[in-house]
Amino acid sequence: MTVTQRKWWKDGVVYQIYPASFKDSNGDGVGDLNGILSELDYIRSIGVDTIWICPMYDSPQVDMVYDIRDYEKVYPPYGTNEDMERLIAETHARGMRIVLDLVVNHTSDQHAWFQESRSSKDSPKRDWYIWRPARYIDGVRHPPNNWLGNFGGSVWQWDEHTEEYYLHLFCPEQPDLNWENPVTRQAIYKSAMEFWLERGVDGFRVDTVNMYSKGDMSDAPVTDPESEWQFAGLQYCNGPRMAEFLGEMNEVLARYDAMTVGECPNTPDMKRVVQYVSAREKQLNMVFQFDVVDIGQGPYKFQTTPKNYKLPAFKDAIACTQSLLRLAPDAWTTVFLENHDQSRSITRFTSDLPQHRVAGGKLLALMMCALSGTLFIYQGQELGMTNFPETWDMSEYKDVDSSNYYKMVAQRSGGDATKLAEAKSSLQHLARDHARVPMSWSTGKYNGFSPADSSAEPWMRPLEDAAACNAEQQKGDKGSVLAFWKRMLQVRRAHCDLLVHGEFDDLDNANEAVFTFSKTWQGKRAVAVCNFTEKAQRLELPESVRNTKREMLISSLGGGDEAELAAWEGRVYLLS
Template sequence: MTITQHPWWKNAVVYQIYPTSFQDSNNDGIGDLRGIIQRLDYIQSLGVDVIWVCPMYESPQVDMGYDISNYESVHAPYGTVEDMEELVAQVHDRGMRIILDLVVNHTSDQHAWFKESRSSKSNPKRDWYIWKPAKYVNGQRKPPNNWRSNFGGSAWQWDDTTEEYYLHLFCPEQPDLNWDNEEARWAIYESAMLFWLEKGVDGFRVDTVNMYSKPPGLPDAPITDPSAEWQEAGLVYCNGPRMNEYLSEMNAILSRYDAMTVGECPFTADSSTVLEYVGASNKRLNMVFQFDVVDTGQGKVFKYQTEPFAYKLQDLKDAIARTQALLDGTDAWTSSFVENHDQARSVSRFGDDSPEWRERSGKMLSLLFASLSGTLFVYQGQEIGMVNMPEEWSIDEYKDVDSSNYYNMVAERSGNNAIELAKAKASLQHLSRDHARTPMQWDASRNGGFTDDSVQPWMRVNTSTTEINVTQQTKSKDSVLAFWRHMLQFRKEHADVLVHGTFELVDRQNEKVMSFVKHGKSRSALVVCNFSATDSEFPCVGMNGKTDLLLSNVLDVSGGDRLRPWEGRVYTLR
């Protein structure tokens, strides 16, 4: 099967860029669009097809750009609309494509729409957001329901001017738009989608794609945290009754531009709901990010309410199997990813970031996730095996609102108990979003080549840049970077099996080795990965017929019956 028989985005590898941490071109300590332009040749050299630029829109930056105050303008420290136009043109000149973040569940409270909406109850844009009167319990004013914001606290903010609450599923500075208002929806399409599609953008990663339709009556969430007034409500407010209608409406516009869409789809364990979104015949979304893999090992009530490595390998196997199963007997499409701007570094979470094994485990994770079906997404720094911030860094180095809110909550609930705070810090050191947001490590200098060494970067550069950086790895044929380049080429050469094949998990009970078969139309491949720092027996299952070793992340692989620590192999099954 040739790649021309598939939509362009199916065979694509997407490279995600977090602008503020990628490359600073003017030495103000903040990454920018011209910095991305400077690094396009490097990005192209990886063998990727698409770049995804995280929010670069005008924003107060309360939630790192996911609080947008103007969809049609660029955050000034990043550059201008003209810089974006040049970035689009230069990406296209190199034969690649570019997608942007589409953040339309909410805006910033500084957006002109919300300023009008909150100015009075009679304002024409009042109904563009979700406003509700208070309820009173024993004479005390309370929010309309018990929903907890994704960042802690009530999901409702009282507004003194109009004396009502507005809904914010994230920060109070991120009020939710009212998608039930048709006028608001079409304003969103015009400002956030068409403005950039007309400038040549090739699609969107759609933020919180299943939150637009809220349930009628906005009912209370079940009590899962008895000690708190506000409750986790994702299963209540996600996947509402009009989601399919809204996504079909969006797709009617996007399809005119052959635009790619990948939706962020949390709180959606039911595969039938996912299929409603991504079945090709339904014409809604091309694919979504399911959270099964990256949620592995997280806490149930609060994601940070856990211990490092609080999972078994079977949990990761099952999570991968669920996301891959989306393709079985359907016209749907899926995605493969293990890192993004909201996740800690995969080598530190699922590999071994000790000096002895971090390179090999980074290569093994590359082999694993590049062997999964669907569109592959790689996050900046993943290709060189960047790791989490050092354990000895203080909590003051954590900049993300999600991290600080959780740490402060633990401090308040425990009365600043040192043991509880140490547990919170350990969990953040393992799972925090901050780890993905430290500046890109280009060389071994103090600021990693991200900005001049005389400049104070917006966030501290990980000290691992002295050993993990692009410059050093470019010189080595045995580096994580070299392996990623080889793996992406290997994936394309075997696209019929690795990109489009169906997934069969084998030897599920094995506590050290993950094994699976990828079935193509005319051939199959076996992938085995040793998730341990010790030698492991080669699994017997899955070896039907003769096999040829195609790839390993260990240079002197013998193809024998023992897997070295953190070794991964790909075989063809004949």
């Protein structure tokens, strides 16, 4: 591929849908595929051209469908395979594309493959998963290594029947597939990929894409002396055979011209990221790096206090992901602030106070649309939805990651009330649950998520602020967050070369109140100025652009005072 070729996914805007929480069409309290189908015209009206459906596969639901029992069957509460095929067809009929989640680092422990694998050590599928004998120290049985799981505890689960441990980087009910086995890999491609590619899907968001090659699985260094289990992300990510595995996977995808965006945690080396996304390497089209959304997290994510970072760190994280276009001419990057694994961006990065939330939502929309790469919007982000309030108790947190963390703090602290309050405060800021509450469609029953005659309560509690934030009201409000997203996406399309493909430069990194960056494309130049405070800030452009003739392309709040940025205001200027 030459540098000048434009693939459809480069200029694209992707709208991510979490099926359980998008829209319930049949009143059972759970969102479904027909609910998505009913709102395709709404999604298209925003200005997006691709939808990404989170896992809709059959699952026992230990980790919200990321524990897959059958790749070739839709989870029954979401609908049927026929519903899925109709959704694919209707999406295409509207000129949009559709991508699915590809979850092939692990399966459910109820998947037929694992059921066979654990049946005996002589099973033909024994080597389809990662089994190891115990380590014995002074006659006491221990797991094969000291790795900490992503949801806490050891990554090893003892199986009484065959008297060995199996590896699970996530829940014990999510055993890791053995990618070292070529027969397993071919079965994955056929069942998880080709089955849906043959039915017309246009690509995949690839879950935990850099975890397939686990390395030598030696002990991780001790970074938490209080725990028997240690962070091992740098051990099990980016292993020695990743290029081989992804190259093989890409051969399948290339036959369908399918797009891939890989989830790429624990990859601080940008040269390694470039290898994944360089077109020449033929591995992935792009990846999600976590530099930006990891800002303010503690060493173990929730071990932190809300907003304990300065704006320059946020700028550095954005500069890191934007730098891919400069590091390699055939590389590509992504822009996102929210997904099903993150809390709401207004709460995290601006302010969700009633007087600021609309301005904050517009500011983030402007900033994102002015950054290079494929743009990803998460359901409800276009409305300015925020985290649920601190007054909700722990029973509202449904995610295994949240509940496991709270239980760990309770255990370690002996139930100390202060420590538990701190844990709940961090969850209120960072938990994945906040992205998973039902969409606010209207001020009707259950915020319009379920039909008006529904008797079943939604699977998660709807927000209480629908009167201030719902899709129906915002459709007719020119001053809404939704209206600004639509306008900003039009601006992004109109200036695609500059805003989507231009080179990024941070012009004033040390400034702790205002984020000023430029975009450059073949002699064209723009500068974005974003006030990340709740106070007005004097507009002081850096010297490199101060004396350049400029024209304001767009302001998130109207740009009333040329000399001053309002609280949470963003602007984009075209430079002559």
